[in-house]
Amino acid sequence: MGRAxxxxxxxxxxxxxxxxxxxxxxxxxxxDGPFDLLVTLILQDEIDIWEVRVSRIIAEYVLKLAxxxxxxxxxxxxxxxxxAALLEMKSRLLLEEEVEEDLEDLDPDEAAQRLxxxxxxxxxxxxxxxxxxxxxxxxxxxxxRNVAVPPxxxxxPVPKGALPAQALVTALAPLLREPPVPDxxxxxxxxxxxxxxxxxxxxxxxxxxxxxxADVAPQDRFQRAVxxxxxxxxxxxxxxxxxxxxxxxxxxxxxxxxxxxxDAAAVPVPAG
Amino acid sequence: MHSLARxxxxxxxxxxxxxxxxxxxxxxxxxxxxxxxxxxxxxDEYDAERHGFVLNEVAGGFTFTVADDCASDVRxxxxxxxxxxxxxxxxxxxxxxxxxQPVTRSDVAEVRGVSSEWALSSLEERGxxxxxxxxxxxxxxxxxxxxxxxxxxxxxxxxxELPPLEEFSLQSSAVEEIRARLLANAERRRA
Numbered sequence: 001m002g003r004a005x006x007x008x009x010x011x012x013x014x015x016x017x018x019x020x021x022x023x024x025x026x027x028x029x030x031x032d033g034p035f036d037l038l039v040t041l042i043l044q045d046e047i048d049i050w051e052v053r054v055s056r057i058i059a060e061y062v063l064k065l066a067x068x069x070x071x072x073x074x075x076x077x078x079x080x081x082x083x084a085a086l087l088e089m090k091s092r093l094l095l096e097e098e099v100e101e102d103l104e105d106l107d108p109d110e111a112a113q114r115l116x117x118x119x120x121x122x123x124x125x126x127x128x129x130x131x132x133x134x135x136x137x138x139x140x141x142x143x144x145r146n147v148a149v150p151p152x153x154x155x156x157p158v159p160k161g162a163l164p165a166q167a168l169v170t171a172l173a174p175l176l177r178e179p180p181v182p183d184x185x186x187x188x189x190x191x192x193x194x195x196x197x198x199x200x201x202x203x204x205x206x207x208x209x210x211x212x213x214a215d216v217a218p219q220d221r222f223q224r225a226v227x228x229x230x231x232x233x234x235x236x237x238x239x240x241x242x243x244x245x246x247x248x249x250x251x252x253x254x255x256x257x258x259x260x261x262x263d264a265a266a267v268p269v270p271a272g
Numbered sequence: 273m274h275s276l277a278r279x280x281x282x283x284x285x286x287x288x289x290x291x292x293x294x295x296x297x298x299x300x301x302x303x304x305x306x307x308x309x310x311x312x313x314x315x316d317e318y319d320a321e322r323h324g325f326v327l328n329e330v331a332g333g334f335t336f337t338v339a340d341d342c343a344s345d346v347r348x349x350x351x352x353x354x355x356x357x358x359x360x361x362x363x364x365x366x367x368x369x370x371x372x373q374p375v376t377r378s379d380v381a382e383v384r385g386v387s388s389e390w391a392l393s394s395l396e397e398r399g400x401x402x403x404x405x406x407x408x409x410x411x412x413x414x415x416x417x418x419x420x421x422x423x424x425x426x427x428x429x430x431x432x433e434l435p436p437l438e439e440f441s442l443q444s445s446a447v448e449e450i451r452a453r454l455l456a457n458a459e460r461r462r463a
Contacts, residue, residue, distance in 0.1 A: 109455065112451075112454035112455050113451075113454075115454060116447075116450055116451050116454050118383075118385065119450060120441070120442055120447055120450070121383060122383060122384065122385060123440075123441070123442045124437055124440045124441050124442070125364055125367045125368050125371070125383060125384070125437075125440070126364060126367075126440075127440035127441075127442075128367040128370075128371060128435075128437060128440045129360065129363040129364040129366070129367040130363075131435060131440065132363050132366060132367055132370070132426065133358070133360075133363055135426045135427060135428075136358060136363070136425065136426060138427060139425060139426055139427030140354065140355055140425045140426070141340075141343060141354045142328070142337045142338070142340075142343075142424075142427070143337060143338035143343055143346050143347075143352060144335060144337055144338075144424065145287075145288055145335070145336065146288065
């Protein structure tokens, strides 16, 4: 997609509460990706990119397509990708609660800085791609000799006696033998069954009325998973209530009837 | 023509791939510096549009290529075509791979801001990018790099002939402007 002439002006809608119309000269043929679009939008005067409504860009583009009459699948699909990525980036940076829930919170300054770094980095490669394009135009059409050297010129004599028939037999024989059955005795049998775990957890619940999952779960990961399944079984059967107050925190399991008796206000929260 | 130059001419004629000077020297049983000198004189001979092909140094070696003004006749004879044009997205992806190799698919996506799966497989199909092992990180993602065909199609002797990436940086004034606008937006978000 080259830089064609012609711009698309976006007209504002008349509306009492709508923000002032944004006049945007945007040649949609040009953008190779969301960063490309973003960089250009930011560098243009009078544009606050966060005020640009993506829905308008789409509407204008569709109008343009309708006018031109031909449907360019490549250009359109690239455009869709571009708009989707732009929307995603806008949503990340516009949300008050940060979407990126890392251990540190991403404040607007930091988000801006990160975006800047990515845009700058991206621009380098976009420009490098332009230089590659020039090289391509100059060199890609060159014709090289592509054929292999004719076999007649490559024929080399095989030394006599180099491949006796016996060697072939010796090589083939092991392949025809049945391989020994592998010994699996070192693999341990499953030590935990779902049924057994269910029974065990029910006993604990019956005796004590509550427990913490981490306390009763086995160390082995696989067995732990089976125990967790048992826990979920207890929950879905209504026998137990599960509560976890923070991510990766303790899962507290309480007997359903027990809770109903003692604390009517408790709200059962399924384990996260 | 100098006799070593003639011998080199024969080797270059018969070879299907660019030949490094060292390899030519072994084939001729000659010291490297003599070969280099003879290659220079060969180059002069073929430079002056006297012949239908020229001597090029590309992809780590020397090779003959059809002269530009004779290309259309050759195409008519062999049916060969110009390689399919590269779209801007493909060129961009190629630039990332060429400069940063070896890279994984997600490295490329990180730089470009879009998924590059399609671009990478398209480039692979054209022989411009090749798989070069796997990364040592979890998931062992495939590493991509540029191949010999890349050098040939872009007329490069080696990857080091690519202009340094710094040459393509945004002007610092542009960077500052972007930074200022982004930070202004951040301010407005906070307010």
